[in-house]
Amino acid sequence: MTEQINKLFKNLETNKIKPIFAENKNEAVKIVESMLFDGAVITWGGSMSLIECGIDKLLREEKYNFLDRGRAGITPEEQQECFKASIGADFFFCSANAITENGEIVNVDGLSNRVSSIAFGPKKVIMVVGENKIVPNIKEGFLRVKKIAAPKNCVRLNKDTPCAKLGHCVSLLNNDNPDISDGCKCNDRICCNYLVSSLQRDKDRLHVILVNEDLGY
Numbered sequence: 390m391t392e393q394i395n396k397l398f399k400n401l402e403t404n405k406i407k408p409i410f411a412e413n414k415n416e417a418v419k420i421v422e423s424m425l426f427d428g429a430v431i432t433w434g435g436s437m438s439l440i441e442c443g444i445d446k447l448l449r450e451e452k453y454n455f456l457d458r459g460r461a462g463i464t465p466e467e468q469q470e471c472f473k474a475s476i477g478a479d480f481f482f483c484s485a486n487a488i489t490e491n492g493e494i495v496n497v498d499g500l501s502n503r504v505s506s507i508a509f510g511p512k513k514v515i516m517v518v519g520e521n522k523i524v525p526n527i528k529e530g531f532l533r534v535k536k537i538a539a540p541k542n543c544v545r546l547n548k549d550t551p552c553a554k555l556g557h558c559v560s561l562l563n564n565d566n567p568d569i570s571d572g573c574k575c576n577d578r579i580c581c582n583y584l585v586s587s588l589q590r591d592k593d594r595l596h597v598i599l600v601n602e603d604l605g606y
């Protein structure tokens with residue numbers, strides 16, 4: 390592990406967030422598999438990092454009770470039921486928009502089922518995070534959302550936002566130091582709720598599997 394990752398892990402432990410190192414995607418899948426149990430109720434935040442690792446396929450295995458809010462043909466009512474059931478789930482899987490060397494986890498959400506599940510509800514939250522998402526501090530974490538995560542996700546999700554066309558948040562047009570919530574005013578905006586996970590009271594409810602590869606945005 391690099392000096393930067395050592396520092397990050399020490400600070401995550403101080404914040405009562407469990408850090409786990411995975412050398413690559415395959416190792417991450419094995420770590421996740423070792424944490425699960427038959428019949429576990431599992432939800433997720435729809436993450437490119439999980440998809441790139443193949444973890445979404447693992448979660449769909451029949452021995453688990455995977456509540457997939459994104460499955461083909463799901464009705465709006467069934468999707469709402471998935472979101473409601475998430476609060477009592479055994480596991481919630483997602484990635485993070487950024488993770489600071491100080492051991493804080495930065496997430497920005499539009500629909501906001503992800504930030505709400507991270508903050509409260511599911512018994513365990515497992516975040517699978519590529520080393521490309523490590524930043525020095527919270528400010529850089531939110532800038533990472535404006536420069537990388539939100540524009541790429543807006544393109545992926547076909548959102549009609551300025552960043553999908555510009556490749557960066559509109560707030561950066563004439564300002565390299567915008568406030569956290571500066572941005573567009575459009576209905577498709579995916580930056581609506583801002584969450585920093587710092588010291589947790591429920592020790593090891595949050596897990597970070599840090600993968601020593603680039604993952605997601």
Ligand code: SF4
Nearest residue numbers: 539552558572573580
């Ligand atoms: S505030 Fe709007 S333009 Fe800025 S990153 Fe978010 S969705 Fe894109």
